[in-house]
Amino acid sequence: MKQEYQLVDNAEAKQFEFDLGDAIAKIEYIRAKEKxxxxxxxxxxxxxxxxxxxxxxxxxxxxxxxxxLTLIPLCPFVALYLSRHPEWKSLVLKGINIA
Structure with missing residues (x-):
């Protein structure tokens, strides 16, 4: 069974994180009002x-x-995930095309 990690919103570092014990996995972000x-x-x-x-x-x-929030995916890995999981595309800013 895969381990489930706890998502941490590290607002000071502007990133979402998983504490992996000996390392950190992260998604960096920029927040602008509701985007x-x-x-x-x-x-x-x-x-x-x-x-x-x-x-x-x-x-x-x-x-x-x-x-x-409204998502603008600038990270290619996030965009690829969205293309494989279309159920999340409703979060993406209208006008941004995810293949």
């Missing part, structure tokens, strides 16, 4: 390929939805 720009996703190399990045994006999207 949130996801700019960069980073998972430590030793944790790559374990689904942590996808779990981090999913929990971040849940947070964005719960806080009624």
């Amino acid at each position: 949130i720009y996801l700019t960069h996703t980073e998972v430590p190399e030793s944790y790559e390929g374990k689904g942590i990045g996808s779990q981090l994006i999913r929990k971040t999207l849940e947070h964005i939805k719960a806080h009624d």
Whole structure:
């Protein structure tokens, strides 16, 4: 069974994080009123390929939805996730096309 990590909104560092114990996985963001720009996703190399990045994006999207924010996905990894999970596209700013 995959481990579930707790999403932390580190507003001071402007990033959503998972504390992996010996490292941090993160999505950096820029917040502007009711819009949130996801700019960069980073998972430590030793944790790559374990689904942590996808779990981090999913929990971040849940947070964005719960806080009624409009998403502008600037990170290619986030955009790829959205293209594979169209149920989240309703969060994306109208006019932004995710393939």
